[in-house]
Amino acid sequence: MNITTILFILLSAMAAGSAIMMLLNKNPVKSILWLIVVFFAISGHYVLLNAQFLAVVNIIVYAGAIMVLFLFVVMLMNLNADSEPAKNYRLHLIGVISGGSLLLVLVSALMKMEMQQPVQMKIGDAGLIANLGRTLFTDYVVPFEISSVLFLSAMVGAVVIGKKD
Amino acid sequence: MLLAVDLALIIEKLVLIIVVVMASLVIAMYTTFAERKVAAVLQDRRGPNRAGPFGLLQPLADGLKLFFKEEIIPNFSSKFLFVLGPGLAMLTAMMTSAVIPWGDKVELFGRNISLQIADINIGILYVFGVVSMGVYGIMIGSWASNNKYSLLGGLRAASQIISYELAMGISLIALLMVTGTLSLKEMVVQQQSGYWNIVYQPLGFLIFLICSFAECNRTPFDLPEAESELIGGYHTEYSSMKLGFYLFSEYINMFISSVIMATLFFGGYDIPFVDETTLTANTAAILGVLALMAKVVCFIFLFMWVRWTIPRFRYDQLMYLGWRIMIPLALFNMLVTGGVILYFNK
Amino acid sequence: MQALTNRISQVSRKPMSLWERLYLPAIFKGMMITFSHIFKKKPTINYPEKKRPFSPVFRGLQILNRDEEGRENCTACGLCAVACPAEAITMEAAERQPGEEHLYREEKYAAKYEINMLRCIFCGLCEEACPKDAIYLSETFTPADYQRKQFIYNKSELLIPHPKENPEEYKKALGNRPVKAEVK
Numbered sequence: 001m002n003i004t005t006i007l008f009i010l011l012s013a014m015a016a017g018s019a020i021m022m023l024l025n026k027n028p029v030k031s032i033l034w035l036i037v038v039f040f041a042i043s044g045h046y047v048l049l050n051a052q053f054l055a056v057v058n059i060i061v062y063a064g065a066i067m068v069l070f071l072f073v074v075m076l077m078n079l080n081a082d083s084e085p086a087k088n089y090r091l092h093l094i095g096v097i098s099g100g101s102l103l104l105v106l107v108s109a110l111m112k113m114e115m116q117q118p119v120q121m122k123i124g125d126a127g128l129i130a131n132l133g134r135t136l137f138t139d140y141v142v143p144f145e146i147s148s149v150l151f152l153s154a155m156v157g158a159v160v161i162g163k164k165d
Numbered sequence: 166m167l168l169a170v171d172l173a174l175i176i177e178k179l180v181l182i183i184v185v186v187m188a189s190l191v192i193a194m195y196t197t198f199a200e201r202k203v204a205a206v207l208q209d210r211r212g213p214n215r216a217g218p219f220g221l222l223q224p225l226a227d228g229l230k231l232f233f234k235e236e237i238i239p240n241f242s243s244k245f246l247f248v249l250g251p252g253l254a255m256l257t258a259m260m261t262s263a264v265i266p267w268g269d270k271v272e273l274f275g276r277n278i279s280l281q282i283a284d285i286n287i288g289i290l291y292v293f294g295v296v297s298m299g300v301y302g303i304m305i306g307s308w309a310s311n312n313k314y315s316l317l318g319g320l321r322a323a324s325q326i327i328s329y330e331l332a333m334g335i336s337l338i339a340l341l342m343v344t345g346t347l348s349l350k351e352m353v354v355q356q357q358s359g360y361w362n363i364v365y366q367p368l369g370f371l372i373f374l375i376c377s378f379a380e381c382n383r384t385p386f387d388l389p390e391a392e393s394e395l396i397g398g399y400h401t402e403y404s405s406m407k408l409g410f411y412l413f414s415e416y417i418n419m420f421i422s423s424v425i426m427a428t429l430f431f432g433g434y435d436i437p438f439v440d441e442t443t444l445t446a447n448t449a450a451i452l453g454v455l456a457l458m459a460k461v462v463c464f465i466f467l468f469m470w471v472r473w474t475i476p477r478f479r480y481d482q483l484m485y486l487g488w489r490i491m492i493p494l495a496l497f498n499m500l501v502t503g504g505v506i507l508y509f510n511k
Numbered sequence: 512m513q514a515l516t517n518r519i520s521q522v523s524r525k526p527m528s529l530w531e532r533l534y535l536p537a538i539f540k541g542m543m544i545t546f547s548h549i550f551k552k553k554p555t556i557n558y559p560e561k562k563r564p565f566s567p568v569f570r571g572l573q574i575l576n577r578d579e580e581g582r583e584n585c586t587a588c589g590l591c592a593v594a595c596p597a598e599a600i601t602m603e604a605a606e607r608q609p610g611e612e613h614l615y616r617e618e619k620y621a622a623k624y625e626i627n628m629l630r631c632i633f634c635g636l637c638e639e640a641c642p643k644d645a646i647y648l649s650e651t652f653t654p655a656d657y658q659r660k661q662f663i664y665n666k667s668e669l670l671i672p673h674p675k676e677n678p679e680e681y682k683k684a685l686g687n688r689p690v691k692a693e694v695k
Contacts, residue, residue: 029308033246036301056290064297065327068304072323075308075316129287129347207545211555474545475538 008048015041028074032067039063053129173276181282185262193416194224196465200416203469231409239402243309250306251403251410257299258417264288265424266350268434268454272446280450281350288349289337292425293330296380300326302414303382303389303399310402318398322389325483326380332491333376336369339495339502340429353433363430368498370430372491377422379487382415384472388480423464424457431460570635570648573626574684575669578616583670584645587621594640599630617643624669628653628662649684 015038022034039062046055136144198213198220205212213220238247268280285291300323307319343365344352356362363370379386390398397403400411427433434453444452478486530536556563565571576584587604605622607615614620638647656662672680 030243030246033305052285052287053290056287056294059294060290060297064294064300065330068297068300068323068327071301071304071308072320075304076320206549209548209551209553209555211553211557214557470542470545471538474542 004048007044011041011044011048015045029071032071032074035070036063036067039067050128051132053132177276177278178282181278181280182263185267185282186259189259189262189417189420190413192420193413194228196416196420197227197412198224199465200469200472203466204473207470207473228409231406234405236407237402237404239311241311246305246309247402248407250302250309251407251414252302253305254299254302254414255410255417257295257302258414258421260295261292261421261425264291264349265421265428266353266433267457269450270446271450280454284348284350287347289341289347289352289429292349293334293337297326297330299380299414299418302411306403306411307399310399312402314395314397314401315399318389318391318395318401321391321395321480322382322399325382325386325388325487328484328487329376329379329386329491332372332487332495333380335492335495335499336366336372336376337429339369339499340366340373342499342502342506349428349433353428353435356432357435361430361432361435366430366498366502368494369502370426372495372498373426373430375486375491377426378468378471379483381418381422381468383419383468385475385478386483387472387477388483391477419465419468420461423461423468426464427457427460433457565650569650570633571651572628572649572653573631573637573646573664573669574649574671575621575624575666576645576647577671577674579674580613581673581675582612582614582616583620584616584643585621585624586617586619586643586645587624588619588642590640590642591637591646594636595631596634596636597630597632599627599632600637601625621666624666626664626669628664629659 018034018037018041022031022038025031025034039058043055043058043063046052046058201223202212202220204210213223216222216226238244263282264285266279266281266284270277270279272278303322304319307315307322310316340362341347343362344355346352346355352362378384382389388398389395390400392398395401400408403411434450434457436452436456439452578584585602587602589602589604592598592600592602601623602621602625603623604619607618607620633648635648641647653662671684674681
């Protein structure tokens with residue numbers, strides 16, 4: 001039981017706990033705030049994996065930009081617990097079935113995995129910015145470029161939608 | 166061993182943290198005073214001069230007044246979030262100072278003590294991450310106030326900060342292409358031996374400067390608290406020290422962004438026209454801290470000078486400037502920088 | 512429409528030139544203007560330490576005068592009260608008793624003399640009406656107070672300090688008022 005393990009357990013508990021809180025909260029604004037806590041816990045995990053670049057980018061992009069936009073929209077629409085539409089029984093049922101099957105898939109996949117070292121703490125250096133850049137532009141250059149084309153098309157789409165007529 | 170760490174290192178870092186936090190609080194306090202004085206001087210007035218000699222005790226009086234004011238928490242608001250808002254604003258404002266190299270190493274009690282709390286290899290990204298978190302304090306506080314003016318102020322803050330963060334990030338990328346490192350300490354060391362980065366990145370600096378005005382919610386970008394249309398903006402419902410925290414965090418942000426600009430573009434603790442290697446370590450460190458502070462004072466004066474000169478933008482002008490001018494300019498700057506680097510490295 | 516003055520200037524609606532659209536030169540110009548104000552002389556006077564000199568015709572708070580032996584000039588004739596357009600002055604007369612000659616200059620004196628400073632308009636007609644040089648308007652303000660009744664000034668507040676017992680205060684209260692010829 002070294003300090004990394006303790007931190008790992010703490011961060012995992014934090015991530016899982018705030019994810020549950022996010023789901024249980026009726027108020028959308030508070031749900032988003034819990035989701036931000038989840039992102040912070042995940043960034044903590046990245047730091048434990050010696051991937052500081054990923055950790056910071058996770059905070060900048062997800063917690064700092066995307067969640068701000070979510071919060072922005074929710075605040076602008078003024079969604080409250082009482083304005084939430086009443087879900088009917090069938091929707092509940094469908095949700096339980098689809099969520100349960102996802103859980104089943106995840107659990108079965110995890111069961112099949114060989115449990116050796118679950119995470120490589122502090123030894124991997126793939127997350128450092130220099131190595132990450134090198135890997136992205138040598139080994140994974142094709143997926144990287146494809147995803148960049150995807151982003152470009154998304155941007156063009158956003159501009160087209162955002163343009164007046 | 167569970168906690169096999171150097172005890173002296175912990176003490177050293179703790180002392181450094183306390184010093185930095187206290188120093189930035191005191192500087193922020195006196196920035197409020199300086200703001201009033203600068204405003205007065207620019208408008209042919211005298212400014213506060215009653216409390217103490219030259220009015221130097223004015224910030225203490227202001228702080229005391231804020232502490233003794235009545236705490237008002239509006240009904241129908243989320244009390245926890247209402248208190249969390251100003252706390253978060255203050256926290257994020259203070260957190261940035263962790264990666265700033267305040268000076269070179271000092272030799273004390275036979276130890277080499279670095280005047281930087283944490284030299285992490287992604288320093289500038291850390292600053293960027295914390296800055297992007299800074300908007301939450303304003304947004305949460307404005308939402309929890311349950312007041313339409315607050316909410317509008319918070320929404321304005323959010324969209325403004327997100328819009329200008331992009332241009333700021335792109336201008337930083339150009340700078341990173343020049344320096345080739347993310348560590349703030351490395352950047353200062355490079356600038357000590359070579360030219361300051363402002364020489365390589367004048368346009369990048371201009372973009373960064375304008376964006377940091379917007380990120381700090383300073384005039385001409387102070388639309389989140391535009392009092393002519395939004396009463397007090399996001400802090401309409403706040404009173405007492407919670408209001409003080411919001412106002413204070415604005416001044417700390419101003420101080421920190423001045424430090425960042427001085428570090429990134431103006432050599433940080435580099436003393437101009439002086440070769441630091443000829444001095445002893447301690448004098449070099451102390452003079453370096455003073456040099457950094459002198460640069461910071463110039464930047465803070467610039468912030469105030471602009472505030473008392475330029476009127477506030479209209480909101481559509483702000484968005485136009487952010488998306489249609491700053492981002493293309495920053496992209497252009499990045500392209501040109503990349504092209505020049507490619508040309509010279511051939 | 513016929514212009515009333517010849518100072519009208521037409522607003523220019525020309526599209527801005529590139530230099531103007533750059534916006535930064537204009538900002539720089541504005542900042543230079545504000546910067547130049549740093550070196551300008553400040554018109555503010557630090558009030559309690561430094562006082563702006565009053566003009567010689569300034570009409571401030573009334574003072575009831577004494578002669579140089581310290582006797583009150585006022586004979587309670589009531590001319591000031593009659594002259595007062597704001598009806599701020601009231602007084603009660605009394606006869607001088609034997610043995611009070613060092614207090615009052617003439618046989619009749621004002622036992623009570625009150626000026627309501629909230630009514631007073633500081634026109635100075637009382638000073639002009641007075642045949643005995645007993646009342647004049649000094650070079651001070653009426654100080655602020657919390658209660659209305661505090662603004663009804665009675666004799667103890669209006670009388671000038673005694674010239675024999677308290678010569679410095681007397682000098683100060685007299686101010687640089689030109690000494691009028693003694694009215695007999």
